[in-house]
Amino acid sequence: MAATTITWSMGPGTFEVPLSLFSTNRQRLVDKLSPGQVVLLQGGDSINHYDTDVEYVFRQEAYFTWICGVREPGCYFALDANTGKGHLFVPRLPEEYEVWMGKLLTCDEFKKLYAVDEVHYVDELRDVLKSLNTELLLTLSGPNTDSGLTAKEAVFEGIDEFKVDNEILFPIIAELRVIKTPAEIEVMRYVCKVSSDAHKQVMLYTKPGLMEYQCESIFLDHCYRVGGCRHVSYTCICGSGHNAATLHYGHAAAPNSKLIRDGDMCLFDMGGNYAGYAADITCSFPANGKFTPDQKLIYEAVLFARDAVIREGKPGVMWEDMHLLANRVMLEHLKKGGLLKGDVEDMIKNGVNAILQPHGLGHLIGLDVHDVGGYLPGCPPRPPAPPLSRLRTARRLQARMLLTVEPGCYFIPRLLDAAKNNPAQSHFFNWEVVERFRGFGGVRIEDDVLVTDDGIENFTFVPRTVAEIEDFMANGANFK
Ligand SMILES: [Mn+2]
Numbered sequence: 516m517a518a519t520t521i522t523w524s525m526g527p528g529t530f531e532v533p534l535s536l537f538s539t540n541r542q543r544l545v546d547k548l549s550p551g552q553v554v555l556l557q558g559g560d561s562i563n564h565y566d567t568d569v570e571y572v573f574r575q576e577a578y579f580t581w582i583c584g585v586r587e588p589g590c591y592f593a594l595d596a597n598t599g600k601g602h603l604f605v606p607r608l609p610e611e612y613e614v615w616m617g618k619l620l621t622c623d624e625f626k627k628l629y630a631v632d633e634v635h636y637v638d639e640l641r642d643v644l645k646s647l648n649t650e651l652l653l654t655l656s657g658p659n660t661d662s663g664l665t666a667k668e669a670v671f672e673g674i675d676e677f678k679v680d681n682e683i684l685f686p687i688i689a690e691l692r693v694i695k696t697p698a699e700i701e702v703m704r705y706v707c708k709v710s711s712d713a714h715k716q717v718m719l720y721t722k723p724g725l726m727e728y729q730c731e732s733i734f735l736d737h738c739y740r741v742g743g744c745r746h747v748s749y750t751c752i753c754g755s756g757h758n759a760a761t762l763h764y765g766h767a768a769a770p771n772s773k774l775i776r777d778g779d780m781c782l783f784d785m786g787g788n789y790a791g792y793a794a795d796i797t798c799s800f801p802a803n804g805k806f807t808p809d810q811k812l813i814y815e816a817v818l819f820a821r822d823a824v825i826r827e828g829k830p831g832v833m834w835e836d837m838h839l840l841a842n843r844v845m846l847e848h849l850k851k852g853g854l855l856k857g858d859v860e861d862m863i864k865n866g867v868n869a870i871l872q873p874h875g876l877g878h879l880i881g882l883d884v885h886d887v888g889g890y891l892p893g894c895p896p897r898p899p900a901p902p903l904s905r906l907r908t909a910r911r912l913q914a915r916m917l918l919t920v921e922p923g924c925y926f927i928p929r930l931l932d933a934a935k936n937n938p939a940q941s942h943f944f945n946w947e948v949v950e951r952f953r954g955f956g957g958v959r960i961e962d963d964v965l966v967t968d969d970g971i972e973n974f975t976f977v978p979r980t981v982a983e984i985e986d987f988m989a990n991g992a993n994f995k
Pocket of ligand 1: 832878919961
């Protein structure tokens with residue numbers, strides 16, 4: 516059987532990921548290397564809960580997934596620039612593990628499972644790398660500009676016998692991850708569709724009287740049971756009412772644990788994860804299925820901002836300009852609605868945009884939900900001041916990038932109070948109207964989009980307009 520026909524999936528009805536997706540990634544990387552170089556990546560290890568023998572459900576490290584798609588912990592992968600061959604190294608596990616873990620795969624079985632050129636045991640790393648005539652071992656080290664953490668650099672016993680460079684690889688492989696291949700785009704299309712459908716199930720289920728986490732559970736159920744997504748890409752954010760103004764709601768101290776009340780807006784930010792590829796979608800809608808005039812005003816301010824970005828986005832435009840475009844459209848609409856007054860450009864000069872939307876317009880997405888490559892050397896640097904400094908990238912859009920578009924409008928008490936006490940900002944607000952929105956929470960609309968050769972293709976398929984949402988929540992169950 517040709518390698519290109521081998522696939523991995525979670526079974527009937529789920530997406531068949533061709534393993535050639537990973538060999539294509541390897542070939543793209545080999546094309547950037549020089550003779551004598553060997554790339555060495557170390558995969559993730561399983562992690563125990565504190566001092567116990569209970570492990571976290573394993574998630575593979577994203578660069579490791581990118582290069583080989585291997586799902587087991589404790590592995591290494593070497594890519595030889597001389598031959599283009601990939602060598603997987605798996606742990607040599609004691610035979611009695613079979614009692615607890617099931618049958619241990621042989622190297623030959625791993626080779627077939629992952630369609631790689633060669634498979635060895637981890638304890639053979641040094642000898643195999645010597646046999647490849649490795650002149651320079653390239654390991655991965657570099658900053659994750661979203662977390663401030665550093666990529667996991669490969670280490671093994673005997674590495675000091677090699678000449679190692681840990682600077683060459685990072686910008687090359689991170690840049691390759693920014694521009695998706697056609698095969699990667701199809702996986703993203705799938706996980707976005709599954710996540711969109713899961714959001715629609717949540718929308719049909721939600722009603723006043725439920726707890727937020729019950730809505731979260733519907734999302735998890737659909738992603739996993741129907742879509743084969745064992746993981747979600749991040750902790751589900753299921754804020755209702757005032758909680759919708761907490762940008763990372765759903766954390767341990769606030770585990771989506773509020774009762775949803777009649778009159779609440781819901782802001783549900785959730786994304787499935789399939790084969791390591793992440794979706795990140797937010798839906799905002801009234802819990803009872805019918806927008807009040809106030810809810811409609813805020814919702815449409817955000818919706819029209821999203822529409823403008825989807826309309827204007829294409830290769831060549833600066834992401835920063837898209838952020839400001841979204842801000843402008845939103846502020847203009849809020850001004851029409853009587854919340855704001857004065858000139859919109861003056862509002863932006865004075866930071867009113869950052870009061871209502873403190874976060875960036877969106878981010879690269881792929882094997883990480885906040886994907887790598889936002890601020891690589893040679894790319895525009897992080898803008899100096901908020902809100903633009905909060906952008907996770909300031910890059911010029913290029914075809915085959917995948918990003919989120921996620922404008923939002925929030926009534927965050929702390930920021931509103933700051934604006935009220937700031938003479939440069941206070942006069943832009945009609946406070947008697949704004950006060951009505953204290954406790955409103957917020958609205959975010961988040962789509963996952965592909966930059967095409969001449970525009971934007973939206974991978975998110977959920978009810979978005981006020982009419983669509985009201986119709987779907989009233990009648991959608993009839994069309995299941
Ligand atoms: Mn996001």
